[in-house]
Amino acid sequence: MPGPIQSIQRAAEVLKLLAHGGAHQLSVGEIARALDLAKPTVHGILRTLHEVGFVEQEVEGGKYRLGAALFQIGTSYLDGNELRAKALNWSDTLAMRAREAVRIGVMHGKHVLVVHHVFRPDNSRQTLDTGALLPWNATALGKALVAFGEWPDGDLQRFTRHTLNPEQLADSMNEVRDRDWAYDLHELVEGEASVAAPIRDRRGVVVGAVGISGPVERLCDSPDQPPRLELVSYVREAARSVSRELGGLSW
Amino acid sequence: MAYIAAIDQGTTSSRCIVFDQSGGIVSVAQREHRQIFPRPGWVEHDATEIWTNVQAVVRDALSHASLSFSDIAAFGITNQRETTVVWDKATGEPVHNAIVWQDTRTDALIKQLGDQDRFRERSGLPLATYFSGPKLRWLLDNVDGLRARAERGEVLFGTMDTWLIWNLTGRHVTDVTNASRTMLMNLETLDWDPELVEAMDVPREMLPEIRSSSEVYGSYEGVPVASALGDQQAALFGQTCFEPGEGKCTYGTGAFLLINTGGKPVHSRNGLLTTVGYKIGDEPAAYALEGAVAVTGALVQWFRDKIGLISSAAEIETLARTVDDNGGAYFVPAFSGLFAPHWRSDARGVIAGLTGYISRGHLARAVLEASAWQTREVVDAMNADAVNAHSAADLTTLRVDGGMTANNLLMQFLSDVLDVPVVRPIVAETTCLGAAYAAGLAVGYWSTTDELKANWHKAAEWEPSMEPAARSRGYRKWKKAVERTVGWMDEDDD
Numbered sequence: 102m103p104g105p106i107q108s109i110q111r112a113a114e115v116l117k118l119l120a121h122g123g124a125h126q127l128s129v130g131e132i133a134r135a136l137d138l139a140k141p142t143v144h145g146i147l148r149t150l151h152e153v154g155f156v157e158q159e160v161e162g163g164k165y166r167l168g169a170a171l172f173q174i175g176t177s178y179l180d181g182n183e184l185r186a187k188a189l190n191w192s193d194t195l196a197m198r199a200r201e202a203v204r205i206g207v208m209h210g211k212h213v214l215v216v217h218h219v220f221r222p223d224n225s226r227q228t229l230d231t232g233a234l235l236p237w238n239a240t241a242l243g244k245a246l247v248a249f250g251e252w253p254d255g256d257l258q259r260f261t262r263h264t265l266n267p268e269q270l271a272d273s274m275n276e277v278r279d280r281d282w283a284y285d286l287h288e289l290v291e292g293e294a295s296v297a298a299p300i301r302d303r304r305g306v307v308v309g310a311v312g313i314s315g316p317v318e319r320l321c322d323s324p325d326q327p328p329r330l331e332l333v334s335y336v337r338e339a340a341r342s343v344s345r346e347l348g349g350l351s352w
Numbered sequence: 353m354a355y356i357a358a359i360d361q362g363t364t365s366s367r368c369i370v371f372d373q374s375g376g377i378v379s380v381a382q383r384e385h386r387q388i389f390p391r392p393g394w395v396e397h398d399a400t401e402i403w404t405n406v407q408a409v410v411r412d413a414l415s416h417a418s419l420s421f422s423d424i425a426a427f428g429i430t431n432q433r434e435t436t437v438v439w440d441k442a443t444g445e446p447v448h449n450a451i452v453w454q455d456t457r458t459d460a461l462i463k464q465l466g467d468q469d470r471f472r473e474r475s476g477l478p479l480a481t482y483f484s485g486p487k488l489r490w491l492l493d494n495v496d497g498l499r500a501r502a503e504r505g506e507v508l509f510g511t512m513d514t515w516l517i518w519n520l521t522g523r524h525v526t527d528v529t530n531a532s533r534t535m536l537m538n539l540e541t542l543d544w545d546p547e548l549v550e551a552m553d554v555p556r557e558m559l560p561e562i563r564s565s566s567e568v569y570g571s572y573e574g575v576p577v578a579s580a581l582g583d584q585q586a587a588l589f590g591q592t593c594f595e596p597g598e599g600k601c602t603y604g605t606g607a608f609l610l611i612n613t614g615g616k617p618v619h620s621r622n623g624l625l626t627t628v629g630y631k632i633g634d635e636p637a638a639y640a641l642e643g644a645v646a647v648t649g650a651l652v653q654w655f656r657d658k659i660g661l662i663s664s665a666a667e668i669e670t671l672a673r674t675v676d677d678n679g680g681a682y683f684v685p686a687f688s689g690l691f692a693p694h695w696r697s698d699a700r701g702v703i704a705g706l707t708g709y710i711s712r713g714h715l716a717r718a719v720l721e722a723s724a725w726q727t728r729e730v731v732d733a734m735n736a737d738a739v740n741a742h743s744a745a746d747l748t749t750l751r752v753d754g755g756m757t758a759n760n761l762l763m764q765f766l767s768d769v770l771d772v773p774v775v776r777p778i779v780a781e782t783t784c785l786g787a788a789y790a791a792g793l794a795v796g797y798w799s800t801t802d803e804l805k806a807n808w809h810k811a812a813e814w815e816p817s818m819e820p821a822a823r824s825r826g827y828r829k830w831k832k833a834v835e836r837t838v839g840w841m842d843e844d845d846d
Binding site: 126159160166180181182183185186187189190191193194196197198218219220222223224227228229231232 | 374375376377380664665666667669670674711713755757758759760778779780781809810811812813814
């Protein structure tokens, strides 16, 4: 069997980098620096990708972004705004049932990007944090996403004495895959917990995660116990409903 | 456990949403119907296709949640307003495609009927192509033999609520909110106004009986059909705006700002409509002032379907975020003329401020910003009327709902241009929720409006963050763009 083809690997790296940039656009120089490649190499890759419509430029000689052709064939690429629109009804219903704040996250480089946030339904003062980045290793959203995706590079930050070390985390990934839901207990903030479940598109690819978070005393029966199964079932039901929605019409 | 099923017969699709007692969504089903454009400015729907779709979405919504008709305590109905259908009483066959609210074919008829304010005192409405009465008159004048058949009592008129209730239950009724959009109902008596009916030259025999918004009209598959509300009034109800001064703005095909004005109709001096908000059974009606904007979400849809720069409505936010501002471009979507507060049926859309610099990202921004600036215009009118009439409270926050509230960029921009916080409730589908609430009240599923109010919770809030100078400069440019739309249509245009 022949070895991997280097130029395809590099092209894939370029596309991943642009995808993680979201709406942000990158220049040849920025891509070359980020991937530690020579500028002419990157330029050649981009020119080829441009010809097949996988990348595009706003203006001739300007910065690059993902192209329309890629959006059309993309398997795991899902527009975060699209995900929010499809998830709106189900995240609302989850917040009402669980009486907790709901967030929907997607992987964005090494972090979880919050693409949707529903306030805890108690009319208290809360601030919308759509667009915020969360650490993946200490949140239920992040664990649900990484368990079904790629383990991001880089060191894992420790937030509390309960934050899992890499070995514990790797073990917990198997559990998440078995159960199809994830939780965190005091791992990001002492006294806080979260539960999340993966959202899948029509091909079964995990494209996001939906979850709730709140104080341990509301989410768990006791401070050292996983969140209550009733709440878990609401979260999983919401994830299933959004997944069903993603297999449907585009409007 | 019993549920309430709301049927939302909308402009682009029909939906059925099943709610539980907390107002949470249990199940959703949706089917789009064809938009028929026979000529520029004409918009029609096939009423038979819509009835088929409604039956299908009810079936789908029940089966998605493994429910049967016996699990449903009541059906509620909400609908696209003003869309007009006439059908054969014996066969149930429509005599013509339904004429949709956006349709401007009655432009010439409107001009013949005279001064714009001629019927305002009685009906609360300015003479415009928007309302049902002129559309019905057009059918009577243009469908062969229809007037004679109407006078013999062989055909029936209805808005979509009436069409559905007739098919569901066999009764020929409408509710006060839908009737208030025909331009044939007297706002004070809440009955057909003999003078309006005569002026519009419509046979009285074909008009439905006007009932309240929340009562049992009949039953379908053994389930009571227990509410009917025009979609915007349903959203007002779903947002639990039961007190005078409370209001909301719903973003769908168009945008509609409604403020509850209590037990008396308030007449606007600033281009707003006076309409019925709702009427629960035998209780007195609640009235509302309305700022109706014809094209908001429809512009995004047009951008998707006719221009093709995006493949879904939500992608417009992604495209708009590729740039930092509109680049100086303003898009006034006067596709069906301008509604509130201008009421200019001779206006047509423009994109102003075009230069070689403008990219598709800027156009996407301009498309979204159009929804916000149009809201600003009706909010200004509402505040001006509040000062004049001491009726509606000055808006200090804007409650929003509808599918477009999923667009964060739009919601933030809306807060920026209004300079007030924008708040979304936990059920964005307030139109369906309102119909469900009204039906649930009629059958005792919910006992009081207070119980419904307790279900309202804030799900998101956007705070204004725009510099005042940028806001006023943007609004100035918007107004200049609006000036450029008016007077486009000429006498000899079709």
